[in-house]
Amino acid sequence: MSDESPNVTYSPEDEQQNDEEIENNSSADSPFKEPICMKLALDDHIKAFKENTYLEREFEALQCSSELIDKVISNYIIVKQILSNLRWQEKILCKQVCTTWNSAVHALSREQLGPVDFMMNLRSTSLTWAVLKRSGNFYNEPMVVMTFVNGSGLDMTSQCKLIEPSPCAIPCLYDHSLLDSVQKYTSAPKDCMNMIRSDYLSYWPTPSSVTYEHAIANLKVNPYMVGLFIPVIPDVEYHAINIKSMGNMQQEFYDVVKNISKDRIFKGIIVYVTDKYLLHSVEDIIFLNYIKDLQPDIPYAIGGCIIEDTIFEPSDINGLIEGINAYRDFFSENLISLGMFTVPKSPQKNEYNFNMYSLVLDSSHWAKPKIQQAINEFSCRVPQFEYSAALKLSCVGRDQKHQWEQDCFRAAFPNTTIVGCNGNGELGVDHPPRPDEPSPQSSAKRHCGDSGPQFGIVYSYSTIFIYMGWGKILSNRPA
Known part of the structure; x- marks a missing residue:
């Protein structure tokens, strides 16, 4: 790590910049040029879960055999192995899928x-x-x-x-x-x-x-x-x-x-x-x-x-x-x-x-x-x-x-x-x-x-x- 701290500057005029000006002022070789710091929002699917609201998303369904789908959804061993690799935020959503997934998540919470x-x-x-x-x-x-x-x-x-x-x-x-x-x-x-x-x-x-x-x-x-x-x-x-x-x-x-x-x-x-x-x-x-x-x-x-x-x-x-x-x-x-x-x-x-x-x-x-x-x-x-x-x-x-x-x-x-x-x-x-x-x-x-x-x-x-x-x-x- 360098001993030099980045040169961070701010001026009130920054608040008046529109998106085009922000893009022009944000080049890769100068990551700290007159920033406007924005609070991060939750991901849409996490926010919907937290607020208990319906989220409609556009997606293209994968073509899978019904036999494979049944295995993934109902086979506890396979489900647990797949879910073990997810971040905890994703796991809280997976608990809502079915009782098998819920049990797998609870088991993982006592192992990881x-x-x-x-x-x-x-x-x-x-x-x-x-x-x-x-x-x-x-x-x-x-x-x-x-x-x-x-x-x-x-x-x-x-x-x-x-x-x-x-x-x-x-x-x-x-x-x-x-x-x-x-x-x-x-x-x-x-x-x-x-x-x-x-x-x-x-x-x-x-x-x-x-x-x-x-x-x-x-x-x-x-x-x-x-x-x-x-x-x-x-x-x-x-x-x-x-x-x-x-x-x-x-x-x-x-x-x-x-x-x-x-x-x-x-x-x-x-x-x-x-x-x-x-x-x-x-x-x-x-x-x-x-x-x-x-x-x-x-x-x-x-x-x-x-x-x-x-x-x-x-x-x-x-x-x-x-x-x-x-x-x-x-x-x-x-x-x-x-x-x-x-x-x-x-x-x-x-x-x-x-x-x-x-x-x-x-x-x-x-x-x-x-x-x-x-x-x-x-x-x-x-x-x-x-x-x-x-x-x-x-x-x-x-x-x-x-x-x-x-x-x-x-x-x-x-x-x-x-x-x-x-x-x-x-x-x-x-x-x-x-x-x-x-x-x-x-x-x-x-x-x-x-x-x-x-x-x-x-x-x-x-x-x-x-x-x-x-x-x-x-x-x-x-x-």
């Missing part, structure tokens, strides 16, 4: 459970400027899509014809936000995409992945966006909460969490605190303890950091497009955004073994041997799963430790993709707790300027790993 990491590869070739690269196909319906983007990537746009896959069935004459394009192919029409804006990103796919060549440990200069696609896992639910005003905490957090806790157990909490909310002490984030009050005897993972901004609501995408056209920037009103994973209190069976764990590398873990030791000990306290993913939320002040931490975590969890970002303050707990956990008043050497953990949840100069796994347990080593 692997997470998918992805990234937007910019300036790919002379024919395409931006290519969505992914470690696998988006086969299963998403539970949540986490996208991490830096400031220069947030307002990135490109001509429709220079994005792969093309956002429009027939490439249009307008520019599109690359984040809007990512949303269309990963999560639309579901509203389950969470975007986290941070200038420093981490992305460490597994070595066998086609995306491994794009691995990064701490990127700031180039426009970049990376993400993690987590499919729907039976019995597991994801809940997102946006807090826009501390005066509405009762309705936005306490009431919502209390209602969830009536029949569900919290397994993991991810917290993003934006720069608009000053986090000086544990008192500023004390509301998180309410979850512990609701399930005092059931531990859970928690991790978070202070970042620039979040986009957790569908309406924010519209604001993003408007911001790009107006002044090529966008900020939401979010103060704190939380993502929470839960499981039923009384599951009929725990077939998918979903669980989450968190590890805190505080400023006393500064030397490389101590980092490696802490990660190795953590890997011995948690099981390794058939499917897994990890979030790395770290302080930018850990300097050259970022890649070492990722290498150590990869060695301990060789089949786990790592995605995340770096911020200016971290939140976390050790789950499971360390056997010989030193007290906060320990004389362990810490990084200069760090006062140590504040009541075990707020840190600085630290790294938080959140490890989630599901499916078969491949190993379950004792502590």
